[in-house]
Amino acid sequence: MPALLLGVVVLILLLWAVNAFSKADPKQAARVLRYLGGAGALILAAFLFFRGQIGIAIPLGAVGLSLLGWVTLWPASLAGRTQRSAGKISRVRSAFLEMELDHDSGAMRGQILAGRHTGASLDALDPQTLVGLLAKIDDDSRQLLVAYLDRRVPGWREHAQGDAAAGSGSNAAPRGKMTEQEAYQILGLQPGASAQEITRAHRSLMKKLHPDQGGSTYLAARVNEAKEVLLRRHR
Numbered sequence: 001m002p003a004l005l006l007g008v009v010v011l012i013l014l015l016w017a018v019n020a021f022s023k024a025d026p027k028q029a030a031r032v033l034r035y036l037g038g039a040g041a042l043i044l045a046a047f048l049f050f051r052g053q054i055g056i057a058i059p060l061g062a063v064g065l066s067l068l069g070w071v072t073l074w075p076a077s078l079a080g081r082t083q084r085s086a087g088k089i090s091r092v093r094s095a096f097l098e099m100e101l102d103h104d105s106g107a108m109r110g111q112i113l114a115g116r117h118t119g120a121s122l123d124a125l126d127p128q129t130l131v132g133l134l135a136k137i138d139d140d141s142r143q144l145l146v147a148y149l150d151r152r153v154p155g156w157r158e159h160a161q162g163d164a165a166a167g168s169g170s171n172a173a174p175r176g177k178m179t180e181q182e183a184y185q186i187l188g189l190q191p192g193a194s195a196q197e198i199t200r201a202h203r204s205l206m207k208k209l210h211p212d213q214g215g216s217t218y219l220a221a222r223v224n225e226a227k228e229v230l231l232r233r234h235r
Contacts, residue, residue: 039064088188090205092222096133096141097122099148101219103188103201106208108151110144127153147216180233183226195234202227 041064049057088103099110110122115136122130122145130149134142149156184191187201205223209215 037064088201090188090223091185092144092219093182093185094138094140094144096137097144099144101188101205101208103204103208108148110148122148122152127156131156131159143216143218147219150216178222178225178229180229183229186222186226187230189230193230195231198227198230198234 041060045057045061045064048054048060090101090103092099092101093113096112096114097110098113099108101108112118112120112122112125115133117125117129117133127149130145134145137145178186180191184193187193187198187205189197189201193201202223206220209220209223
C-alpha cells in the first residue's frame with residue numbers, strides 16, 4: 001500500500017510538472033530542466049560513490065557538473081569547431097573602398113574612402129549612384145563594388161549600361177603582393193592565429209563567397225590568397 005501511494009504521488013507530481021513546463025517559456029524551462037538534471041545526477045553520483053560504485057559515480061558526477069555549467073566535457077578544440085564565429089569581421093581595402101563581411105550573417109557593408117562621396121556608407125547611396133562609380137574607380141575597387149551590388153541588388157546588371165554592367169574599364173591597376181596584415185584582416189583573424197584557425201576561417205568564408213554559391217569570384221580569390229599568405233608561416 002505505501003508503495004502504491006508513493007507511485008500515485010509521483011505520478012501526480014509528474015503530471016503537474018508536465019503541465020507547468022508546457023506553459024512556461026521554452027528557454028526558461030530548458031534551463032530549469034538542465035539544472036534539475038545536473039543536481040539529480042550529482043545526488044545519484046554521491047549515492048553510488050558511497051555504495052562503492054565509483055566507476056559509475058565519477059562519469060555521472062562529471063555529467064552533472066557539466067549540466068550545471070561548472071565544468072565542460074568538451075575539449076577546447078572541439079568547442080571551437082562547434083561555436084559560431086563570435087562576431088568576426090573580414091575587411092578588404094582598396095584605394096577607393098573598404099568592405100566588411102560579417103562571418104555569421106554574411107552581411108556585406110562598405111565605406112567610400114576617396115572622391116566626392118568620401119566617408120559615405122555604401123548603404124546610404126542609391127544603387128544608380130553606385131553603378132555610376134564603376135567606370136571611375138580602379139579595378140580592385142570596382143570588383144569590390146560589384147560584389148557589394150550583387151549582394152544588395154542582384155538584378156542590377158540588367159539595368160546598367162556599357163562598361164558599368166561589364167565591370168570593365170580603363171582604370172585597372174595591378175595589385176601589389178598581399179601583406180600578412182591584409183591577410184589577417186581579410187580572414188577576420190588576429191595576428192599570430194594558428195594554422196587551424198586560419199583554415200577554419202577560410203572554410204567559413206568560402207561557404208559564403210564561393211562563386212558556386214552565388215558569391216564573388218574576386219572576394220573568393222582574395223580569401224584564398226590570404227590563406228596561402230598566412231599558412232606559409234606554419235610550413
